[in-house]
Amino acid sequence: MFAVETDGTFLDEELIADYDQNKIDSFKKSIEFKNSSYFVDSPWHKDKISSVPSNYQVALKVLDRTMLSLEKKKMAEAYTNIFRQQETEEIIERIEVAPQDFHKYIWIPHRPVFKFDQQVTTKVRSVFNCSLKTGGGYSLNEACYPDVNMLSNMPELLLLFITDKYVLLGDIRKAFLMIRLKSDEDKNRFYFFVKDENELIRYRYCILIFGFNASPFILNYVLQHHVSNFPNDTCTRMLKS
Known part of the structure; x- marks a missing residue:
């Protein structure tokens, strides 16, 4: 390939x-570690990132459709609460941008995904479309470096699972959200709109987001960097492999 x-x-x-x-x-x-967090630069293809369009008009149209659908389902408040909570946790930050300056930044459309569990409670999360491609420009996902395939194939993993002495299972809470973007230049490529009642709010992400091709690559190498700071014991070797 x-x-x-x-x-x-x-x-x-x-x-x-x-x-x-x-x-x-x-x-x-x-990769930098400061204030109990890891900070990184996104790995862009330099010849492509400059050709990613703003897409603010598409983002606004998608937001209007999304909010109309959510209001019909009486889920608009729950969806808006996601971003209120993320702002509180400093995952996103509110930005003041005048409409005449929208074209200076890259805006990502988003939509809700619902999950119904056995208790019949509704969980909603936001999904961002970093693959959006308009005109002759590139999408954000096309402009980033996603790395080679770092994962073992599934048959190999299944065989190792039943033959190796140890099995290590883990779940890092909100793993992507634990890695922060270093530069304003990167953050300016992850703008998005939210409607809170009749107010149009402008946000940008300060961390990795789901839907961005480079996020798994970034997470992998941050984990590798993290475990390299510890003794080369069995647990460390398992994490590295």
Whole structure:
């Protein structure tokens, strides 16, 4: 796969591998730990990120449709509460942007996803469309570096599960939300609109979001960086592999 460019032109495999290694090395150098949090720079393709359009008009239209649907389902308040809570937790921050300046930032449309559990209570979360592509520009996901496939294939994992001496299971609470963006330049590419009753609120994310192609890559290398600070015992070796 890595010998083929997206347009079908065959390239030298070593050149492709060098590009991957350079992006990985550059990202690893950007990892910083301060104030009990990890901060990173997003790994962008420099030749593509400048061609991602603002998309603010699309984001506004999607928001209008979303809120109309939520109001019919009487779920508008629950959906808005998600962002109120995220603002309280400093996951997102409110930004004052005049309408004439909307075009200066990249806006991401979002929609709700509902989950009904056995207790018949409703859980709602927001999903952002980083794959939105308009005109001749790139989407955010096309403009980021997603890394090579870091996960073992499922048959191999199943075999290891029944043959290895140890099995390590874990769930990091809100893993993506624990990693923060370092630069305003990155944050300015994750703007979005929210309607709270009749008020149009402008937010931007300060952390990784679901739906962004590079998020798994970033999380993986932050975990690798984290465990490298500990003794090379069995647990550390399992996390690294």
